[in-house]
Amino acid sequence: MMKAEDYSQGEAFQAEKRTIFSTAWLPVCAAGQIGQAEDFLSATVGGWGVVAVRDKAGTISVLRNACRHQNMPVVGVPSGTCETFRCRFHGWTYDLAGKFVTAPAPVAPADARSPEVNLVSFAVAQEAGLVFFTLAEAEKVLPLTLDVALPPYGSTISTDIACNWKVLVEHLLLGQPDEARDFAWHWPLLALRRAGALAIVEQVVPHTFLRTRLLTHVFGGRAEEHKPSGDMIKQACEHLQADRSAGTMAIDDNALLADFHRQLGAAYAESPTTT
Numbered sequence: 001m002m003k004a005e006d007y008s009q010g011e012a013f014q015a016e017k018r019t020i021f022s023t024a025w026l027p028v029c030a031a032g033q034i035g036q037a038e039d040f041l042s043a044t045v046g047g048w049g050v051v052a053v054r055d056k057a058g059t060i061s062v063l064r065n066a067c068r069h070q071n072m073p074v075v076g077v078p079s080g081t082c083e084t085f086r087c088r089f090h091g092w093t094y095d096l097a098g099k100f101v102t103a104p105a106p107v108a109p110a111d112a113r114s115p116e117v118n119l120v121s122f123a124v125a126q127e128a129g130l131v132f133f134t135l136a137e138a139e140k141v142l143p144l145t146l147d148v149a150l151p152p153y154g155s156t157i158s159t160d161i162a163c164n165w166k167v168l169v170e171h172l173l174l175g176q177p178d179e180a181r182d183f184a185w186h187w188p189l190l191a192l193r194r195a196g197a198l199a200i201v202e203q204v205v206p207h208t209f210l211r212t213r214l215l216t217h218v219f220g221g222r223a224e225e226h227k228p229s230g231d232m233i234k235q236a237c238e239h240l241q242a243d244r245s246a247g248t249m250a251i252d253d254n255a256l257l258a259d260f261h262r263q264l265g266a267a268y269a270e271s272p273t274t275t
């Protein structure tokens with residue numbers, strides 16, 4: 001049974017980092033958001049700062065956004081295009097696979113060939129037009145099973161919401177009929193809706209325990225037409241967050257919501273420090 005504190009306290013989020021976000025494939029962006037060579041996008045996913053980047057040959061990497069010199073964020077902008085990542089603090093420079101390239105002499109590492117000076121690189125998978133990464137060893141994570149064919153990627157809109165990530169998931173699942181053929185939920189952070197020729201992927205991005213981003217990726221059309229729906233979801237979730245903080249929990253009104261709470265319960269049972 002979920003409690004109000006699970007939706008409003010940082011301790012619950014820290015436990016979820018260990019039991020949920022460290023043990024699953026996490027979506028980071030649509031592959032089309034870094035569609036060209038040398039495109040990158042930085043984000044905070046499940047509390048971790050990461051950078052998704054496509055190199056000149058088209059290979060996508062997901063790197064920890066933490067410089068190996070003094071652990072500061074290497075990338076300080078949400079997205080862009082570049083040939084190398086140069087840390088703005090003291091100038092350590094990495095290639096687009098995260099490999100250390102150079103640093104100014106006064107701050108240069110003792111051993112430039114040590115793997116310890118490369119950015120940490122995560123296992124990456126692509127499915128349903130999205131880029132996923134995992135902090136775990138790839139072979140120990142349940143495989144991705146989205147297995148869907150989508151129309152060509154259109155675009156993405158981003159909506160920042162002052163709520164816990166679970167509130168947004170519950171809102172997306174609320175009222176979904178048990179037999180909905182045009183809606184699918186993928187634990188822990190993805191919903192897929194079909195609307196005629198469009199496919200809309202709602203990606204939940206947990207930044208911190210009370211800051212969540214909704215990325216609405218539209219395939220087969222343009223996302224800009226869905227901006228009003230993002231605004232409505234934001235309003236609804238911020239109200240729901242106030243309800244949760246006051247102790248009003250979601251009622252399982254369908255099988256998807258019940259399954260989400262069952263999986264949360266199983267994850268929480270693994271962490272004695274989760275409330």
Ligand code: FES
Nearest residue numbers: 067069087090092
């Ligand atoms: S923290 Fe990045 S170069 Fe010093």
